[in-house]
Amino acid sequence: MAKTVIVSKAKKTFFQGGEETYVLRGVDFSADSGELVMIVGPSGSGKTTLLSVIAGTLRCDSGSINIFGETLSNLPEDKVTAFRCSSVGFIFQQFHLIPTLTCAENVSIPLLLNGWKRKPALEQAKAMLAEVGLAEKINFPPKKLSGGQQQRVAIARALVHNPKLIICDEPTSALDADTGSKIMEMIRAHAKASDRTVIVVTHDSRIFRFADRMVEMSDGQISQMVSHV
Numbered sequence: 001m002a003k004t005v006i007v008s009k010a011k012k013t014f015f016q017g018g019e020e021t022y023v024l025r026g027v028d029f030s031a032d033s034g035e036l037v038m039i040v041g042p043s044g045s046g047k048t049t050l051l052s053v054i055a056g057t058l059r060c061d062s063g064s065i066n067i068f069g070e071t072l073s074n075l076p077e078d079k080v081t082a083f084r085c086s087s088v089g090f091i092f093q094q095f096h097l098i099p100t101l102t103c104a105e106n107v108s109i110p111l112l113l114n115g116w117k118r119k120p121a122l123e124q125a126k127a128m129l130a131e132v133g134l135a136e137k138i139n140f141p142p143k144k145l146s147g148g149q150q151q152r153v154a155i156a157r158a159l160v161h162n163p164k165l166i167i168c169d170e171p172t173s174a175l176d177a178d179t180g181s182k183i184m185e186m187i188r189a190h191a192k193a194s195d196r197t198v199i200v201v202t203h204d205s206r207i208f209r210f211a212d213r214m215v216e217m218s219d220g221q222i223s224q225m226v227s228h229v
């Protein structure tokens with residue numbers, strides 16, 4: 001298996017109100033193609049921050065992030081953005097759906113950013129929404145959907161362009177056990193079928209069984225491997 005994600009000695013400090021918070025304290029982490037890795041750990045331990053530096057939405061202060069052979073810190077901002085558009089699907093902890101667009105329009109965004117024409121992009125988005133069980137909601141704005149339905153729209157948007165790296169921040173937090181399992185099965189099947197890399201941050205022990213490997217983050221470091229349940 002090829003190593004597709006290599007994080008080496010990553011450090012990140014936030015400054016706020018004159019105080020420094022050392023959020024990543026020299027994180028070493030890697031993931032392979034075809035692998036689903038779960039990251040668990042207490043609230044505030046730096047999990048979302050780590051996902052953000054891997055996705056290139058946040059730069060770390062030192063250390064290196066290498067994704068598919070590219071070292072993100074060596075790339076200019078526009079190249080990082082282009083890499084993210086083509087190769088990363090990100091399911092945000094807070095969903096980040098655009099309220100003025102329909103669900104299908106939200107899901108079509110990654111395709112439009114990758115040069116698809118509007119009509120085929122919308123058709124593909126509708127097919128993806130049907131896969132997550134939301135065929136009935138394609139023309140609804142997100143605010144007319146329940147939390148769990150909005151989360152499924154966010155999942156559809158992350159997968160629609162078949163990215164090589166899928167990053168999920170608490171992907172099942174708003175879902176009931178049955179829907180959460182179905183969604184994880186879908187993400188896992190999707191990843192295995194085309195050798196994608198999936199990194200999932202979760203507190204949800206109901207989905208631990210979908211992991212190939214689990215690591216624990218605490219106090220800004222990947223502190224230990226925990227056995228997979």
Ligand SMILES: Nc1ncnc2c1ncn2[C@@H]1O[C@H](COP(=O)(O)OP(=O)(O)OP(=O)(O)O)[C@@H](O)[C@H]1O
Nearest residue numbers: 014015016021023042043044045046047048049050
């Ligand atoms: N933009 C920011 N500015 C200042 N501090 C930040 C910022 N983003 C995160 N932090 C701080 O960094 C620490 C880690 O935050 P992070 O969101 O990575 O934690 P987390 O492990 O994802 O937590 P949770 O499980 O609650 O989502 C927290 O103390 C948080 O307050």
Ligand SMILES: [Mg+2]
Nearest residue numbers: 047048093169
């Ligand atoms: Mg978080």
